[in-house]
Amino acid sequence: MTAIAAAEVIVTSPGRNFVTLKVTTADGVVGLGDATLNGRELAVAVYLADHVIPLLIGRDAMNTEDTWQYLYRGAYWRRGPVTMAAIAAVDMALWDIKARYAELPLYQLLGGQSRKGALAYGHASGADTEQLFDSIREHLDLGYKAIRVQTGIPGLDSVYGVAASKAGDGERYDYEPARRSASGRALPVEEAWDTRAYLRHVPTVFEAVRNEFGAELPLLHDGHHRMTPREAAHLGKSLEPYDLFWLEDCTPGEDQDALRYVRSQTTTPLAIGEVFNTVYDFQTLITERLIDYVRAAVTHAGGITHLKKIADFASIYGIKTGFHGPTDVSPVGQAAHLHLDLALHNFGIQEYMRHSDETLEVFRTSLTFEDGLLHPGEQIGLGVTIDADEARKHSYEPAYLPVNRLLDGTAHDW
Structure with a gap:
């Protein structure tokens, strides 16, 4: 069993906001997942930190399909951008880990x-x-x-x-x-x-x-x-x-x-x-x-x-x-x-x-x-690493996508 030992959410804003999930196995192998939801970043960060990470510790990092189903079906409240971005981050990180153990670039798997x-x-x-x-x-x-x-x-x-x-x-x-x-x-x-x-x-x-x-x-x-x-x-x-x-x-x-x-x-x-x-x-x-x-x-x-x-x-x-x-x-x-x-x-x-x-x-x-x-x-895995020290230099800044209105003031799709 390749147990998940730790996971953390990294929020950084090097020009724009990003939310990254970092998962670490008991062997010290690290996988990364993207949880960025443009304009609603902190909603996913909190969902991961408070509701998902506690469920990951001790799980087998190799079981990508079972973990996906566990997080999707287990929450009961399915779908939606916040939930699915959180699941996506976990899934990416576990695939990254799986490919790192295999010592292959992910596409080979x-x-x-x-x-x-x-x-x-x-x-x-x-x-x-x-x-x-x-x-x-x-x-x-x-x-x-x-x-x-x-x-x-x-x-x-x-x-x-x-x-x-x-x-x-x-x-x-x-x-x-x-x-x-x-x-x-x-x-x-x-x-x-x-x-x-x-x-x-x-x-x-x-x-x-x-x-x-x-x-x-x-x-x-x-x-x-x-x-x-x-x-x-x-x-x-x-x-x-x-x-x-x-x-x-x-x-x-x-x-x-x-x-x-x-x-x-x-x-x-x-x-x-x-x-x-x-x-x-x-x-x-x-x-x-x-x-x-x-x-x-x-x-x-x-x-x-x-x-x-x-x-x-x-x-x-x-x-x-x-x-x-x-x-x-x-x-x-x-x-x-x-x-x-x-x-x-x-x-x-x-x-x-x-x-x-x-x-x-x-x-x-x-x-x-x-x-x-x-x-x-x-490179093995996803081929991406994160510089945590560099990430800490860029604090989160609230930001929203524009809102569109018709010429008479009616709210419209942007």
């Missing part, structure tokens, strides 16, 4: 290497077409072979997905800003939204991008849940001439029946699921082939054990993966995605944003990005 690397897409954005073109060129220069395109909308001051700053190497990464008031309280930024202006403008942007960069470059776009099914169908139809790789989160995906209408109206490929937590959220979408890519995140969907089950279920129906991967997934979660990406037969594409240099001083990772492909590296 998941089926081995199905490809030489995971195709990644970058995030290009701009307030206007000139800025957007500059951003696309920057990402192409960085080696990306697929590009997500997000654009400012005339008449709106700020729009989801349009970056506010750049990483040191030129990559834009800060498009999820948080604001603190003068009193020190964290308050969500409130942004205005006009769907009709968006629907008019976005097709003209993709026409310009295709004219400038040609037909071969894979292009993606994120609607971020802001459209009704009819509006989503309209956008999908209007984007068909520009041959998108996918249209993401065109309408709130929890209303799975709504995707039947969208699917019937457009051939633009659809990707959904970054806010989903279990396979049941995908059930209808997969069995009726209403989407083309599952977008779940290892951190929010129960870890490696459950995300692999979602991917395997999707594969039966010819649906591929496109795991959620911006910088609100820590380097630990990022590595877990890459090991799955390498092993899964139905891999599609991987979202990738390079973490800030500050973050990468806390989390040391072995991943590589070359010629548009990501690889988790050949």
Whole structure:
């Protein structure tokens, strides 16, 4: 028996907040798991510290499946982002430990290497077409072979997905800003939204991008849940001439029946699921082939054990993966995605944003990005370590994602 001897929650904020679970066996082998829930980080940290860690001590670290079921079924109150992020952190840490005992990179325990690397897409954005073109060129220069395109909308001051700053190497990464008031309280930024202006403008942007960069470059776009099914169908139809790789989160995906209408109206490929937590959220979408890519995140969907089950279920129906991967997934979660990406037969594409240099001083990772492909590296386990001393230098700072309102003040999906 490989007993779990200790576990601790590490909360650090090297530019943004991360929650990490560190599990240690009686032999001193350490595994890491990502428990970050953007904007609600402390809810998961407390859930782990008060309700999960006491259950782990003395359990066999090798029993990943049994531990997953124990935490999922044993709580009775199932699902939800807090519970599933906590389970995910435990699951990742135990897989990390298992691979460390095996002295293998984790992907070898998941089926081995199905490809030489995971195709990644970058995030290009701009307030206007000139800025957007500059951003696309920057990402192409960085080696990306697929590009997500997000654009400012005339008449709106700020729009989801349009970056506010750049990483040191030129990559834009800060498009999820948080604001603190003068009193020190964290308050969500409130942004205005006009769907009709968006629907008019976005097709003209993709026409310009295709004219400038040609037909071969894979292009993606994120609607971020802001459209009704009819509006989503309209956008999908209007984007068909520009041959998108996918249209993401065109309408709130929890209303799975709504995707039947969208699917019937457009051939633009659809990707959904970054806010989903279990396979049941995908059930209808997969069995009726209403989407083309599952977008779940290892951190929010129960870890490696459950995300692999979602991917395997999707594969039966010819649906591929496109795991959620911006910088609100820590380097630990990022590595877990890459090991799955390498092993899964139905891999599609991987979202990738390079973490800030500050973050990468806390989390040391072995991943590589070359010629548009990501690889988790050949270090044993996940290939990530955490510098606890460096982590302690960065105290938690309350932060929230923005809130969207229609022009008349009605709260709307951001």
